[in-house]
Amino acid sequence: MGVTADLNMRKGIKVVLNPPQEFFDDFQEWISETERWNYRHAEYKLWSIAFEKFWLYMAIDEETEDVISVVSLALQRDSEGKKLYSLGNYYCVPEWRGKGISNKLFVQVMKHVGNENCTLFGAVEMSALYAKRFNFSLMNEFWHNFADIDVPNLVIPVIPNGFTCKKIEDKDWEKLHEYDETICDLDRRKYMRTNLSLAGTVSRLVINETGKIVGFGAVKMAFAGELIMAPLYAESLDAATALMSSILKAVPNISSFNSLITIYPDANNDVPRLLSILSSNNFHSHKAFRHQFTKEMMYFPQHKIFGTDEVSHSPC
Template sequence: MELVVNPPQQVFDQLIHWAAVTHGWGHMPYDYQFYAKGFDGYWFICMVDPSKDDSTNFVAGGSLARCTDGNGNPLYSIGLFYCQEEYRGQGYGKPVFKAMMDIVGEDNCVLMAAPDMSQKYADIFGFKEMPVYCHNKLIIVPSKMDFAEKISDEYITKNWTEVDPDQLNVYDKSVCFMDRKNRMQLWFSQHQVYTKVAFDSKQNIMGYCTIRVVNLNRLVVDPFYAENPEVAVQLLTDVCKMIPDFETFELLLFRFPAINEGIEVMISQLCPIGSFTIRVANRTQFTRKLLESRDEVVYSVACTTHGFV
């Protein structure tokens, strides 16, 4: 087997296909180029079988990105760490993770760990700084959602292209405490990505919601921020109505911090009993310093591969 960095697109496509089929992770092929363009640094590190071509050679791999935190310090993130089922238990993932951590060095790094892997990442790899709560996964069946004709007179929503990018960035920074302007503008512009921004009567931004189409005929909400449940209902309703043939998608997926109490109010207004499930999904873990965010307004995080808020 051979360790490679930033191999051809076909190798990345193998990873996201098998990760979706076996674990339900939602991605699209364009994510590879988005990570490379949207972050200050990006490394797709993987083990491949050199005896096979680029459409069948993936063995194990992971995605490492670097951005800047709110204090101007480097922040690395690890995601999409995955090994083909037939190669598990043979040590192929270890050199991948080591290569990523060698790049991270002494800087801060974050990942979203599966519950059964959380302690291992803390004990062995030093991802010990974490909030006291987990992130949950909300899974909704789109065809069973119930959208009201009239929701609120207090808020309006606009397409992201109608909103001043600087004003939207100020709001985004108020939630995540980082400057993600260029990255988020690029994110909104990807294929089959739908975004609306909510305003109150004084033209203050009250939240925004992005939903994108991912593999296996699913939709992922990332990100989704709202200052209160009423805004959340308005935003989610309006974005869902933007999506062609919305009711034909298999699932609508959210990843939200467990401390967000507004999510239950939103669900009660849009999702009849039997149309949704909630389960524990991940634990956000850092190596050096836990970075704060306004998680009480986060209804779904941005890009769970390289985002924690």
């Protein structure tokens, strides 16, 4: 475990770059309890191997070896090779807040960004601060909502006529990547294949009557008994319904989970309709996050996004 420069931290605090898994697990315990941010166990490994570059900075109490604060940064490129940095996992345990530790980690990762474009999902209460202090001032007009369905209220719908869902096989990846490139102009073939194949994931693609891919998606079996609909991309409400029907049927021991969540752009009016189908209109949602960029906005076809991939390092 490599200890970085002290970053002017107070005595007794060390800053570690890309620490071992057990420190990420400690972090997961904290963010699950206080923020309800839940990941698959292998999420850290995914970020480490699937992005062009990845940094996870942790401030750690030297005496107890407890995690105090975290921030991460990933580097991706668009189809023309232009860099896009993404910042995520910005967190401090409650008892250490207000002491400037997290701010120093944030400043450190922004040194890697330099003058390049960077994006993050700003939480409602933090959005204005990110814009003012760190120049994440380019924002979508709409927000992303957090939606929650209790598993006992889940309804697995009938697949609408005209659609077929299937597991993703080796022969399907090229067409899936081509479809994904209509959603997101980032070179994320390695990331998406690893992501959809990761342990604790049920993924499917949906095909229409002509044999054309019209969507794909996954449900992630995450920490604290959470099922996460991420990503879910589809051409229509019926295609999204077909995907969720097929995916939910394949989730093992689904009744052992507590809830199904998704984070989605409120610009897509079909998402509440899908959630209503999946829950007999028994779901909860609230405004949660907003895209924020430093240099240049990236635009995505929001009407196709029923569930964002995740809010740490995926802009769509």
